[in-house]
Amino acid sequence: MRGLPAYPPMTGQAAGRLPEPGENYAFEMKWDGVRALAYIEGGRLRLISRNARDITVAYPETYGLAEAVGGHDLVLDGEIVAFDRRGRPSFEALQPRMHQRQAAKIARLAVAVPVAYLLFDVLHVDAEPVISMPYTARRELLEELVTPGDHWDVPPCFRDDGAHVLAESRRLGLEGVMAKRLASPYRPGRRSPDWVKVKNFRTQDVVVCGWRPGAGRRAGMIGSLLLGVHDEGGRLRYAGSVGTGFTEATLRELAVRLARLKRETSPFDEELPREDTRGAYWVHPVLVGEVRFGEWTGDGRLRHPSWRGMREDKNPEDVVREE
Helix, strand or coil: CCCCCCCCCCEEEECCCCCCCCCCEEEEEECCCEEEEEEEECCEEEEEECCCCECHHHCHHHHHHHHCCCCCCEEEEEEEEEECCCCCECHHHHHHHHCCCCHHHHHHHHHHCCEEEEEEEEEEECCEECCCCCHHHHHHHHHHHCCCECCEECCCCECCCHHHHHHHHHHCCCCEEEEEECCCCCCCCCEEEEEEEEECCCEEEEEEEEEEEECHHHECCEEEEEEEEECCCCCEEEEEEECCCCCHHHHHHHHHHHHCCEECCCCCCCCCCHHHHCCCEEEEEEEEEEEECCEECCCCCEECCEEEEECCCCCHHHCECCC
């Protein structure tokens, strides 16, 4: 990015409820996809993931965005989303696109599972950073700069009753709502209370630390994954196991990837329940996934987790428990 500085994305804090009415927040729908910053320079687009990987090649249908910004050099922030057959954002539908780097397969997937890049912020315009501008001014600037296309858009934000927006997100089957303080700047690389995320269902990033073999219909395959998250001190803690939510194709792919990461000892420095680890195979803790779950138990385990997919856009050291 020759003349444009690199920006780590700003993130929000999870909460069980939205800010109170009158606290000067705007509300955006939370999209169930992959975060990406767009660097548009000299009429060309580069997409950079949350963990600073170049993912441009995976989403060729977004390339036209570079010609839809009036000739400006920009840094934009947004979410790459795929949709299910009902037209709802689907993290599962996005999974085949996330790690693909082969041009022929990408071309086929772009037809079968097209994506949309949903933009919600602007960080840099030509030679000037705009991160110090308040949210309201950045939103107005974003809407002025970007001409919507078939595979990119600037979804609306709402400044009325947040409870109504959250209820509408549930009706539409969306992940939740982001509340953003109207006067807030963009804080690169910060998890800030100026952005508050409220989800309609609970999800948690997890580090894959091992697996146990299956039985019955899953004999000879992975039966469950052993999971970890980091505590406040950075130590990897056991978070339980997940054995549901997998397709056979996912299990086959995981088996190949985990075989390359085999290690002889547990990556945890704590004693684990024998019933959870009997027959376990351990792996180096470098892969990140996401689960949907009911709640955290008193001993720090995920209750009723279900696998949602890999998170190629996140680093294992960044995986912490979300309250």
